[in-house]
Each structure stands twice: as C-alpha cells, then as structure tokens.
Amino acid sequence: MKPDMIFNERYRIIKSLGEGGMANVYLATDLILDRPVAVKVLRVDLRDDQDTIRRFKREALATTELVHPNIVSVYDVGEVDGFQYMVMEYVAGYDLKTYITKQFPIPYQVVIDIMTQILSAVEVAHDHNIIHRDLKPQNILIDEEGNAKITDFGIAVALADHSLTQTNTLLGSVHYLSPEQARGSMATKRSDIYSLGIILYEMLTGKVPFEGETAVSIALKHFQSEVPSVREFDPSIPQSLENIVLQATCKVPQDRFQSAEEMSIALSKSLSQKDAEKWHPEVLVSGETKVLPVLDKNAAEASNTTKEPEVTADKKKKMSRRKKWTVGVIMVALLMLIVGGVVVATSSPKEVKVPDLSGMTISEAKSSLADKNLKLGKVTRTNSETVSSGDIINSAPKKNETIREENKVDVIVSKGKSKITVENYVGSTYSDVKSTLEKDGFTVEKETQHSDSVTENEIMEQDISAGDKVVPSDTVITLTVSSGPEMFTLRDLSGYTTKSVQDYATEIGARLSISEAYSNSVEKGQVVKQSPTAGSNMSKGGSLSVTISKGKKETTDEFTRTITVPFKSIVTESTSSSDKDKEESSDDSSSSSSSSSSSESKTDENVIEVYIEDKTHNIDTLYERKTITKDTEFKLSFIVDSGKSGKYKILRDDKVIAENGNVTKN
Known part of the structure; x- marks a missing residue:
C-alpha cells in the first residue's frame, strides 16, 4: 500500500512500519476518530494460505480478548478484497x-x-x-x-x-x-x-x-x-x-x-535481598524404569550345552562373536516387531461419538474433542438470538454421531444477537420513531425538556449515537422530546395595581394589555379581572389581559328649577340726603325754591346674574347673566349624584336677591 491511499474507506496510509513473515504493518490515520493507528495486513502471497489466515485470525481473536495497558490494543478486525487486516494501537517508540x-x-x-x-x-x-x-x-x-x-x-x-x-x-x-x-x-x-x-x-x-x-x-x-x-x-x-x-x-x-x-x-x-544464596532446583525422582524381558534361562543353558565340533580358539572367538551378533540382531528385530505391533494396534483409528459441543467456547471444544482424539475443523460464525457470542451453536457431525478418531468436527459459533445501525432521530416526531424502534425490538424511554425553539413532541436528543451498532433486544434507547415552551401557572392578580401588573408581566415575559371599567366591588386602580384566569397554564411570551377598576359608576339626577326673578324699578335722586335735610330746615320759600331745583331718575333695567353648583358647575362660576325689564323666569338645569343636592344664588345689580343650598330633584 502506498502513502495517502485510503484503506477500507477509513484509514489513510502514511508509511510502512515494517514487513514480517506473515503480514505488513503500516502507519495510518483513522479518518473518523482522527488518531494514528497501525494497520496490519496479510501479505499478498499468503492471502490464499489457509494456515496463515487461521494464524492471522488467531492473533486477532487472542488480542481482542485481552484488555491491558501493557498489551497493544486492537481496534478493528476484518477483511477487504480478500485481505485479512487488523487495526491496532500505534506505539511511537521502538x-x-x-x-x-x-x-x-x-x-x-x-x-x-x-x-x-x-x-x-x-x-x-x-x-x-x-x-x-x-x-x-x-x-x-x-x-x-x-x-x-x-x-x-x-x-x-x-x-x-x-x-x-x-x-x-x-x-x-x-x-x-x-x-x-x-x-x-x-x-x-x-x-x-x-x-x-x-x-x-x-x-x-x-x-x-x-x-x-x-x-x-x-x-x-x-x-x-x-x-x-x-x-x-x-x-x-x-x-x-x-x-x-x-x-x-x-x-x-x-x-x-x-x-x-x-x-x-x-x-x-x-534488589532488597542482599544475602541471597544461589538458587538450585529441587531434585525430583519421577517416572519408572521399564526392563525388557530376558530370554528363558533354561533355553539359554540348553543352548550352552549343545555339542559342537571342536574348533580352534580363533574359530571359537569368531563363532562367539558371530553368534552374539546374530542373537542381537534377532532380539532387536523381535523387539521392533513387538513395538511395531503395539504401535499399529494402539494407533488404529477407533470409532468414537462426537461430544456435545453446544455452549462451549472454541478452546473448550478443542479440549473436549482432544479427549476423544478428534480435531476441530471449520469454524463458521453466525448470529444467534439465544447463544452467547463466542459459544458454539452446533457441530457437524452432530453430538453422539459416530466417527473415526483423528477426524475433524466442524462447528458453528455464535456471533451473538443480530445488530442494527442506530439512525439519527433528532428532528423526527417521537410517536413515529417510538413505533418503529419498538417494532425492531428496542425498549424506548422518553424524557421531556422545555424548548422555545423546538416544536412540541419533536425529538431533541438521543442517548445512542447515530451509526452505532447495537442489539435491539438488549438496548434501551432514551429519546429527549420537546414539551414546547416552559409553562407556568398564572397568579391571581386580584388586588394588583397597574404598576404591580406591569412588573409581573415583565417577570414572566408576557405580552400585557390593560383596559379600564367601573366596578362597584373593586376599588379604583385595582385589577377587576384577568385573562387567562388565575391558575391557568401559560408559556413565556403569551398574552395577558387585565381590567383595572375605575371605581363605582355613580347614577345622577337631572332636573330643572324655574325661578322667577321680579323686576324692580329703582329711582335715583340728584341731591344727596344731607343737602335735602338742610333745605328742610329753611323756610317755605326757600323750601319751595329748593324743591323746584332737585330732580329724580328712574332705572328701567335690572342686571341679573345666576350661579349654580352641581356635578358640572361650580357656585363661584357664572352660570347665566341677563338684563331684564320685567319679571323674568330663569330655568336652572341641575345634574347631581343620586341622593345629593345642588345650589344656586341669584344677584341683581351685584346684590343677592335669592339663594338655595339644598336643591334636590323632588
């Protein structure tokens, strides 16, 4: 693999870390988790070597079972285009x-x-x-x-x-x-x-x-x-x-x-044992010595007493050596025949019954098969809803079937329950998602949370990330669902003043509208009624309407009084009264003279001013002014609160000629 190559659509190859007898190792970047990893890929020339593939898979299986800070972690195992691979923790060092x-x-x-x-x-x-x-x-x-x-x-x-x-x-x-x-x-x-x-x-x-x-x-x-x-x-x-x-x-x-x-x-x-003596293993005596059987003693003696022709000493020596050699060869051959027979007899394959391997792990199955002198054959993995992952579901041949020793037994191993990929449910309607998940076997739990921006019953969060693979029947998924804006209970605003209502509306974030109305029971300036009513649920930003009392609406009496103002003629003399007195003390001649010299003037008009007091008039404010030359009627219109009275006063030439301080309707 070359640098910058993307392996398995996830790992970007950076460089080669080394080549081994079984696999090549590369430094790569995990594009999803953004971390360096070591990618170990089976060599091209070994991709069809079943023994090597088994060995490679054995390494993956062995390592994934081990979690320890001093063991290189395996993150991912799989096969791409026929190549077995492992993704491992990258250890920077040597x-x-x-x-x-x-x-x-x-x-x-x-x-x-x-x-x-x-x-x-x-x-x-x-x-x-x-x-x-x-x-x-x-x-x-x-x-x-x-x-x-x-x-x-x-x-x-x-x-x-x-x-x-x-x-x-x-x-x-x-x-x-x-x-x-x-x-x-x-x-x-x-x-x-x-x-x-x-x-x-x-x-x-x-x-x-x-x-x-x-x-x-x-x-x-x-x-x-x-x-x-x-x-x-x-x-x-x-x-x-x-x-x-x-x-x-x-x-x-x-x-x-x-x-x-x-x-x-x-x-x-x-390092703390300063006076330690050199260690020596304990002397163990174990096992037993097997002695080969000797030839029959009598037969040996008989052999020794057999008559032979006389021979020279040299011939005796040669014959003795030849005899010993021949006997030795015969004994070795006999021993080999015995051992061979035993080996053949003991090594002939016997028929045995296949043990029940269901529920065992691979290691346990190998041990159980070895007890029967059988071998583990092909291992096939499949999902199972009832058998735990890593345990054997069944075997072929099946349990109790008779086969010869040394034969292989294939097994089917559980990969555990089937997994499905969790989707992204955020933004979907809770009831729809709940129905789908429960059909798949999930247990669905609901949590609610207020939101000013997410519609009620819309999913806001999920506790299992989208893309995770899980077993539905073993999984509880919790969905956080919007309950809409936060609701609160409205207070009873009775007795609140306009200022108090405004402060409360600001506190709860309500849109306030105020109106006024008369009330015979609520003091002026206090709340007469509210909408929504006290105890109602309301969310932030909702509308709140209140009516403020204008106090009691009093009834009025309207009536008219007709007042006749008499005309009064007024005579005005040109001499003063003191001069007149002086003239009266004189003699008649002088008196006559004086009378003929004085004169009188007569006024033919009266200036009349009218003042009244009721709900709309003040007694100090002119209600009507009129100049009269004869007796004249004045109509005075009063508006007073029920049960109360009005006032009036009438002036002629600035002199009060009539007044009443208790003018009522009746």
Missing part, C-alpha cells in the same frame, strides 16, 4: 531489542520496571488461558514514556490447543524457545515463563544465552545446556536477580515459577 542495543547497560531498577510491566500483561493473557508462545524482545514495544506493550499474538494458542510445531519447522523465535517447545511438545504457561527468563537474561547481559549456526543447533542447546550465569558476565548483578533468571529458565517446567505473578513478586524483592 521494540525492546532496539532498546537493549541503544540503552545497554540498563540500570537494574529499569530492568525490573520493564519486566514487571511485561509480566503483568502476560499474567492477564494466562488468566484468559492464552499462551503467547513467541515472547521475544522484537514483540515487545517500548513507547516514548518507557512503557512496555506486548504485541504479535500470531501463534498464541489456548491452553487446550495442541502443539503447533510442524515437521522440520519451529514456530516462534528459537533464541527464546522453551526446551519442551524445542522437543516438539505442547507449550504451557511455563513455556512463556522460560521465554521471559531469556528476555531478562538479555536485558542484564545485552545478548542471548545460546547462539548457533542453525536453528536446530540453538534449539538443542535449550534442552541440553544450562543457561550461562549472568554473574559470570557481570559480578555486580545481585545474586537474587540471577536467581530469577535461573528459576525462570529451568529445564524442568515444574521447577520454574508457577505463574507470571510469582515471578513478578520475586522481581520486586530482588
């Missing part, structure tokens, strides 16, 4: 082999820290009954922070699997191979412990313990020669640390550490 070359000598505490991380990861794998089988520095990555991560579970097998050693071929790196693997025996958890001991040896010395011209010669050394002492290479290495190498690389698996955890605990204490 492998432990390169690390040892660059950093040697490595401080003991750093060695222990790295080995502790590796052991922690191996412990998790062993807890899942997965044996790596190919632990070596090249399969351990060291990131930029110094963290170790195990990768390449390509030949990892479950505990119950048979050995994968093939004729003339040793799988795994021979420099780190356990003695039992080198002999072709089945690998166990303690085989991984042996490889870890060799890795620890290399970290302490900078080299592997055994070298040779061929893989076979190196393998022979693993089960024939003791691992060299690391203290002979560097006497400053603590004896307690060398003891861990010695115990981990013991030829007898039972003498090694029982688990990765036990080895890790020993490592954690190694």
